[in-house]
Amino acid sequence: MKTLEYAKKFGIDGYLVVLLATVGLSFVLPARETFADFVKQAAYFAVALLFLYMARN
Structure with a gap:
């Protein structure tokens, strides 16, 4: 089993x-x-942009 598939099994x-x-x-x-x-x-600034983006949608 690949590492990424193994990680996704645990929700990572x-x-x-x-x-x-x-x-x-x-x-x-x-x-x-x-x-x-x-x-x-x-x-x-990044958090403010995130809130503005979320408010737009």
Whole structure:
């Protein structure tokens, strides 16, 4: 059985893998100082765009 099929058997899809990889990366390489401010603003902007997109549909 292929690895992806085995993972799907337990409800693990590509989105979950990317989400866990992002969390792991942020744990290993946290944003600090000026870059942290940029990441914070980018996250607010991304969430705002997501809500606007959801409101449109």
